Amino acid sequence: MPEQLTAPGPRPAVLVYRHPGTPAAVLRQVCAGVEEEGVPTDVTEVPGPDDATALAHAAAAESRLSVGIGLDAAGAAAVHHGTLPEGAPVVATPARALPSDWRRVGRVAARVVKHLPLV
């Protein structure tokens, strides 16, 4: 084995930035949506801005896959890509949504990574 020259960076994953107040059910379904597509997620709790799109944009900027998900305290969700302007997320769902909508948020994020149509 060659010697490790640099510390391993964070693994390639969809980064999920969640507000501490994000409902657990939302987080669970969003992550399940990503997992069903076979893509890894890393969840980080981010105190501070309570805005799904801003969180998603920050997560996408940090993600080695350039894809991030933001979840706010009320349960609103957004998916962002590192190349997109902050005001134009890939998808955003309001706070009062169905579990199937949360699942879809995760699926869309994974499908951006996999370059598949966003269904």
Place this chain on the structure above:
Amino acid sequence: MGAHEGGPPEGLLVVGVDIGNSTTEACLAVVAPDGSITYLGTDLTRTTGVKGTPDNTEGALKAIRGALARAGRSAGQVETVLLNEATPVISGLAMETITETIITESTMIGHNPTTPGGEGLGVGTTRSIGELGEQQPGEPVVCVVPHGWDFDDVAATLNAAVAAGVDVVAAILAGDDAVLVTNRLTRPIPVVDEVSAVEKVPLGMLAAVEVAAPGRTIRTLSNSYGLATVFDLDPVQTRQVSPVARALTGNRSAVVVRTPTGDVTDRRIPVGELVLHGAGKTLRVDVDAGAEAIMEVVGRAQPLDDARGEPGTHVGGMLAQVRDTMADVMDVAGQPDVPPSEIAIRDVLAVDTFVPAEVRGGLAGEVALENAVALAAMVRTSRSRMQLVADLVSEGLGAAAEIGGVEGEMAVGGALTTPGVDRPIAVLDLGGGSTDAALLTREGECTAVHVAGAGELVTKLIDSELALGDREVAEGVKWYPLGKVESFFHLRHEDGTVEFVNEPLPPHVFARVVVLTPDGPAPVPTRHGLDHVRRVRREAKRRVFVVNALRALRQVAPGGNLRALEFVVLLGGSALDFEIPDMIADALAPHGIVCGTGNVLGTEGPRNAVASGLVRAHAALVAEEARCRSS
């Protein structure tokens, strides 16, 4: 055309107007007393109403006024409006599947969920997840999970059953949870998900579940002998299940449940015979035999007097439908209706096609490709009402209007204004309903033919073969090149070139096959790749336009010999297509023919041939009269 030095040209102002199936074109010119022509302007608008009916007046007036406005002339200055005698053909289309896959009992789930779980083959008895606790150890079980079960609960229940000694070998899920469940299992099994009608899966029956690795297709359930091995079938039963194997070919996952009476039947619907009357003969051909055999018989019955289908069969129904539509179009208020039985079909184009149709009795919206035949048929009518349109135009414009000539001959005349052509010249008018050819010999003789099948049939083939179910989308696929959106900022064109865009592409086109319309990329709703969509598009165009170009030209060519033709000029809306002219030129090249898209008046492209041909014909008459006077 354009500004004329030294004041306006002397002579009389005439307008040629061509009312086509989809567009109405006008050509404004001054014809001098010696017959020389100065073109002043052209215009193009949508045809109003069905071609050859009084509704056309509005569009005709609009085109005339448009051309006048461009040339800075007023309607009062117009001496004569020349209208085309509409080609007396109407065409109709019909399509019918000739095979059908029906599952008489629920025996197969052959859909392709995007994310099945696990891999391998599991064979066992179907049991609902709710009954798993009561299951005796030992017997292999395929677990069926209805809607409403959470993936964590499913995994926990399966793990508990396995721990208790139940031999769970596979699972069938209603929701999209296969990967989530498999990731949580202690013992890996193949899992098929997104089975919408999971409640119809029969319980207590022997079932096989197969999931292939990503990028692979199933091997056992798509093989008749694989099914025979799994279910211990005798040769008779194996024959019965072979349609199942065929329906599952190419899938990444599948479920087959053996029910006592269940089998999938591959039923062939009696299509019937097409009866062709022509050339003093009556010829019969089974539509089953396919397009090639039909067209061979149609060729032997030329010129066709009529075509009929056996009543009570598909082809009978198809032609009756075409006849009914045409009878409606030909009906004139104030005159007795045209009985459909009196409408004679004068040409037929048959095209083999396939239609993705939902398998009847499937549990997950399975689709099987069914063979189908598309027929385009054409009738000649004796009832042209262009004179009525001319009268109405005359009234609306306050100028004389007359029928200036027959379409085919006028088109040739207009085509002769294309730079670089000479007699003998043949034109191919690639329209919406019919493909028309006309030949003008060196001696000035003109012959014209019309054959069934053109742009509308291409759209229909694209629509059904890609299962788009939307004519507008199919039109888009026909008209515009394809691309694939590869990221939010770049798209790959169908020729492989990659274009970077400065504004991000919208999410609804992300990773999709798109048509590149002038308004931006529009998604094609299909799971097929770009290459498949492109192949369907090009094949549809080839089967209609290349086949018809050769068919129509052979009918006008002296002795049916294409080598006797020299210049072929492509006209009409479909001559503006980005690939049809090239496809026809390729097909004609071996015959030593110069073929290309027309450029009427050197400026109008394949448009305006008939309208400017009308002006030319009129000018020729003026010149003739001048000669008579002087001699």
